[in-house]
Amino acid sequence: xxxxxxxxxxxxxxxxxxxxxxxxxxxxxxxxxxxxxxxxxxxxxxxxxxxxxxxxxxxxxxxxxxxxxxxxxxxxxxxxxxxxxxxxxxxxxxxxxxxxxxxxxxxxxxxxxxxxxxxxxxxxxxxxxxxxxxxxxxxxxxxxxxxxxxxxxxxxxxxxxxxxxxxxxxxxxxxxxxxxxxxxxxxxxxxxxxxxxxxxxxxxxxx
Amino acid sequence: xxxxxxxxxxxxxxxxxxxxxxxxxxxxxxxxxxxxxxxxxxxxxxxxxxxxxxxxxxxxxxxxxxxxxxxxxxxxxxxxxxxxxxxxxxxxxxxxxxxxxxxxxxxxxxxxxxxxxxxxxxxxxxxxxxxxxxxxxxxxxxxxxxxxxxxxxxxxxxxxxxxxxxxxxxxxxxxxxxxxxxxxxxxxxxxxxxxxxxxxxxxxxxxxxxxxxxxxxxxxxxxxxxxxxxxxxxxxxxxxxxxxxxxxxxxxxxxxxxxxxxxxxxxxxxxxxxxxxxxxxxxxxxxxxxxxxxxxxxxxxxxxxxxxxxxxxxxxxxxxxxxxxxxxxxxxxxxxxxxxxxxxxxxxxxxxxxxxxxxxxxxxxxxxxxxxxxxxxxxxxxxxxxxxxxxxxxxxxxxxxxxxxxxxxxxxxxxxxxxxxxxxxxxxxxxxxxxxxxxxxxxxxxxxxxxxxxxxxxxxxxxxxxxxxxxxxxxxxxxxxxxxxxxxxxxxxxxxxx
Numbered sequence: 001x002x003x004x005x006x007x008x009x010x011x012x013x014x015x016x017x018x019x020x021x022x023x024x025x026x027x028x029x030x031x032x033x034x035x036x037x038x039x040x041x042x043x044x045x046x047x048x049x050x051x052x053x054x055x056x057x058x059x060x061x062x063x064x065x066x067x068x069x070x071x072x073x074x075x076x077x078x079x080x081x082x083x084x085x086x087x088x089x090x091x092x093x094x095x096x097x098x099x100x101x102x103x104x105x106x107x108x109x110x111x112x113x114x115x116x117x118x119x120x121x122x123x124x125x126x127x128x129x130x131x132x133x134x135x136x137x138x139x140x141x142x143x144x145x146x147x148x149x150x151x152x153x154x155x156x157x158x159x160x161x162x163x164x165x166x167x168x169x170x171x172x173x174x175x176x177x178x179x180x181x182x183x184x185x186x187x188x189x190x191x192x193x194x195x196x197x198x199x200x201x202x203x204x205x206x207x
Numbered sequence: 208x209x210x211x212x213x214x215x216x217x218x219x220x221x222x223x224x225x226x227x228x229x230x231x232x233x234x235x236x237x238x239x240x241x242x243x244x245x246x247x248x249x250x251x252x253x254x255x256x257x258x259x260x261x262x263x264x265x266x267x268x269x270x271x272x273x274x275x276x277x278x279x280x281x282x283x284x285x286x287x288x289x290x291x292x293x294x295x296x297x298x299x300x301x302x303x304x305x306x307x308x309x310x311x312x313x314x315x316x317x318x319x320x321x322x323x324x325x326x327x328x329x330x331x332x333x334x335x336x337x338x339x340x341x342x343x344x345x346x347x348x349x350x351x352x353x354x355x356x357x358x359x360x361x362x363x364x365x366x367x368x369x370x371x372x373x374x375x376x377x378x379x380x381x382x383x384x385x386x387x388x389x390x391x392x393x394x395x396x397x398x399x400x401x402x403x404x405x406x407x408x409x410x411x412x413x414x415x416x417x418x419x420x421x422x423x424x425x426x427x428x429x430x431x432x433x434x435x436x437x438x439x440x441x442x443x444x445x446x447x448x449x450x451x452x453x454x455x456x457x458x459x460x461x462x463x464x465x466x467x468x469x470x471x472x473x474x475x476x477x478x479x480x481x482x483x484x485x486x487x488x489x490x491x492x493x494x495x496x497x498x499x500x501x502x503x504x505x506x507x508x509x510x511x512x513x514x515x516x517x518x519x520x521x522x523x524x525x526x527x528x529x530x531x532x533x534x535x536x537x538x539x540x541x542x543x544x545x546x547x548x549x550x551x552x553x554x555x556x557x558x559x560x561x562x563x564x565x566x567x568x569x570x571x572x573x574x575x576x577x578x579x580x581x582x583x584x585x586x587x588x589x590x591x592x593x594x595x596x597x598x599x600x601x602x603x604x605x606x607x608x609x610x611x612x613x614x615x616x617x618x619x620x621x622x623x624x625x626x627x628x629x630x631x632x633x634x635x636x637x638x639x640x641x642x643x644x645x646x647x648x649x650x651x652x653x654x655x656x657x658x659x660x661x662x663x664x665x666x667x668x669x670x671x672x673x674x675x676x677x678x679x680x681x682x683x684x685x686x687x688x689x690x691x692x693x694x695x696x697x698x699x700x701x702x703x704x705x
Contacts, residue, residue, distance in 0.1 A: 100699045112655040113666075113691075117699050120650050146650025146671030177701065 026094030026105060033093070033153035036135040037086035043131075045082035049075050095151045097162055099169065102142060104151045114149040116142060118169045119177075126163050128156075142166070212289040216330045219351040220279045228275045235268045288350060290363050295335070311367045313337045315489045315514045319357060319482040326480065331357035335364075336514050365484075382463040382472075383541045386528055391462065395455045397501035397529040398508065401637075403452055404500065462528060466542045471511075471526070489513045491648040491672045492681070493526070493539075493546045499637040501529050509539060512642075512674045546643055551624030551631055557665035560685030563657065564614055571610050579603035613637075621684035625693055632670065632681050642681055646697040648672050654691040664688055 056063075056071045085108055092111055096103040103115040123143040132138060132152075138159035141150040154162065250258035285300045295314075297307040316336040325332060333350045352360055386394075396404075460477035473483040492512035501507060509527040527538055536548055581587045583600035590596055617636045624631030630649070632642045654668035666688050670681040 100701075101695075107655070110655050110657045111661070112653060114651065114653045115695050115698075116651045117701070119701055144650040144671070145673035149651065173701070 025098075026096045026103070029090060029093050029095075029153050030137075030155045030158070032135050032137060032155060034086065034090040036131060036137055036153055037090055038082075039135075040131055041082045041086045045078050048078055093153070095154075097165060102149070102166065104149060116144055116149055118166060119173045120144040120146075121166065121170055124163055124166050126159055211291070212287055213352075213356070214287060215283060215351045216328075216353050216356075217283065218325075218328045218330055220276075220283050222324065222351060223279050223282070224275060228272065231268050231271045231275070235265065235272060290360070290367070292367065295364065309335065309337060311364070314364065314368060315486065317361055317364055317484060319361065321476075321480040323478050325351070329354055333357055333360060380465070382465040384462075384464040384527065384538050386459070386462040388460070390528060391456050391459050394459065394508065394528040395452055397504060397506045398455065398498045399452050399500055401499050407452065459525065459528060462525075464526065464542055471542055473526070475525075485511060485513060487543065487545060490543070490546075491674055492642050492644045493543065495535070495548070495641040495643070497635075497639045502637070502639055505532065506530060507532065507535055509535060511543075512672065514673060546629065546645075548643065549626055551626045553622035553624050553631075553633065554686060554690055556618055556621045557663065557685050557687050559663040560660070560665050561618065562659045562663065563667075563685060564618075568611065568614060572607055575603040575607045617684070623683060623686055623690055623694075625690075625697065630670065630694060630697070632683055634682070634684065644670060644672060644681065646694075646700065649694075649698045652691065652694055652698060654688070656688070660685065666691060668694075670694070 052071050052075055056068055060068070089106065089108055092105065092107055094105040096105075100119070101115055101117055102121070103113065105111060105113040121142050121144060125141040125143070126138055127141065128138045136156050137152075138154050138156055139150055139152040140154060140159055140162055141148055151162070247258050247261060251262065282299070282301065287298045287300075289296045289298075293311050295309045295311070297309075299305045299307075314335055314337055316334075318334045318336075320332045320334060321330075322332070330351050330353055333352060335350075350360070457477040458479075459475050462473075462475040464471060464473045466472075469487045471483075471485040471487060473481070473485065475481055490511050490513045494510040494512060495507050496510060497505075497507045506529040508525060508529045510524050511526050512524065526542060527535055530538065539546065539548060579600045582590070583596045583603070586596060613636050617634075620633060620635045620639050622631075622633040624633070628645055628647075630644045630646060632644065634640055634642075649670055650673060651671040652668060653671070654666040656666045660666055664687060665685045667685050668683045668691050670683065672681065
């Protein structure tokens with residue numbers, strides 16, 4: 001029974017790994033992130049399990065037996081999920097940082113891909129909570145006028161590099177755009193001058 | 208007019224008093240009306256405890272009224288507005304000194320509004336909005352000024368924003384689009400909810416039938432009084448439905464719009480007169496909406512999505528009222544040629560995406576099937592009347608069929624169009640909304656895939672733009688992942704890209 005369940009878990013994770021191999025541009029998180037994910041998941045799970053079991057124990061005389069069985073079922077479900085979910089999440093978690101965009105793909109059952117053009121970034125926030133600090137990890141949150149996206153579980157070095165890269169790119173893009181606008185303006189002015197000259201020549205010709 | 212530091216018009220004190228103040232005043236007036244002051248005083252001299260209580264309550268209410276009035280007066284007296292070269296500064300020197308500085312370059316809109324009270328007093332409410340996602344759901348600054356000062360303020364701000372703002376003679380200026388009362392009434396009909404229309408029709412039929420029965424029967428005074436009583440009750444019930452139908456008429460009364468340089472000027476309103484100035488470059492999307500009735504009658508209205516217009520209750524960002532498609536396109540090409548509505552190839556929903564909805568349909572089928580079997584077939588509630596059980600079964604079947612119909616309609620309506628500069632997102636079930644979003648205004652995109660969607664290679668997505676909470680999120684239906692990759696590529700194109 002245990003053997004077949006373990007095989008199933010292995011098969012699921014293998015499928016996820018296989019599925020994610022296709023997206024080569026996206027980077028995978030460091031191994032430290034997996035341990036951190038397990039710790040975070042287990043902390044949450046332990047809190048829920050304790051609450052459910054204590055509640056079940058205290059209300060044992062007042063609730064029907066089938067409710068107790070449901071509670072035990074939920075506890076088993078939480079345990080199974082806390083064993084599988086971090087691994088699946090870790091395998092699916094990908095981020096992408098290019099010259100123009102910042103993207104992240106994550107999820108357990110439903111995978112979500114969020115893409116933000118670096119040009120639209122308003123704010124970059126690098127933070128790290130106590131659990132993240134214990135593992136030497138950080139989280140980057142970028143804000144645009146339409147919302148925000150974050151990449152969690154990045155090692156300190158990678159997070160700092162990404163933040164630095166984003167800052168440099170934002171400035172570079174702003175310079176490129178200003179230059180392009182100035183060129184566009186100049187071209188328009190030149191076109192106007194040419195048009196005016198043609199008009200004046202035409203008038204003189206008519207005279 | 209020369210001074211650059213000034214206060215709001217004093218009438219702001221009355222406008223800011225709020226419901227609590229007027230409630231307390233009403234309580235005070237009604238209690239004074241009921242009180243015989245001489246009697247209370249004589250009772251007080253006799254040492255009557257209830258007289259003391261009555262006077263204490265009146266005293267507390269009076270104190271609340273005076274405190275609220277005094278607080279608002281102090282707020283008005285201590286609030287100063289000044290226009291500087293690059294910013295508008297609003298200082299409030301109460302116990303805490305608060306200085307609100309709004310950079311001119313961040314101002315997205317400056318609008319003027321007048322409610323009935325302001326029309327009587329001769330003031331205008333100036334509403335300033337900034338390009339900020341965090342404050343997109345509300346007006347950032349509201350200032351009440353006399354008409355002349357409000358116009359001066361608007362000119363000063365627009366000059367500093369490097370915008371031209373000429374003095375406009377409302378009567379003389381020519382508008383590109385104007386609607387007559389008849390057009391506005393028709394717009395109300397086109398945009399009415401089918402439920403409200405059916406309710407009003409049923410009400411009218413009911414009235415005719417009832418009055419007819421009075422005419423044909425014995426005309427007794429009692430009968431008429433009964434009928435009038437019933438009608439009054441029905442009118443009260445129908446009132447709210449009817450109000451929803453006629454409200455738009457007063458909101459859009461005298462709707463006029465004109466385009467001048469890079470601005471669109473809008474004015475409308477019967478009781479509350481609104482004047483909006485929309486900077487074209489601040490428009491983040493254009494919505495073409497066909498409500499259920501107008502979809503059948505082939506009409507559509509146009510809304511603009513931008514910060515500063517339509518972000519408050521009872522505020523709308525309407526650009527064109529209900530029109531036929533060709534007329535709408537013609538008028539839109541005058542007001543907003545940047546959004547020339549083309550005919551892009553609409554990419555339909557991914558054929559296999561029905562699988563993603565099968566689960567919800569199945570749950571719905573099991574739920575209503577179980578209700579029908581348990582209540583109608585097995586009669587677990589022991590309902591005696593057979594017809595009630597039949598109605599329950601029919602209702603379950605009808606509801607499930609409606610859910611199925613809604614699913615099919617939304618499947619048929621949904622689409623995406625990829626134009627050179629704009630993205631078109633079409634959504635709707637009974638109504639239809641086509642949202643045109645310039646790629647340069649997309650702030651972020653997101654697409655999600657569940658296990659079924661991953662298997663078949665489709666995804667559902669969300670396009671985020673700068674707007675109010677509701678308008679900022681433009682959900683799409685299920686499309687091939689490649690469609691989202693194309694949107695991503697278009698979104699990443701920009702000026703000066705190497």
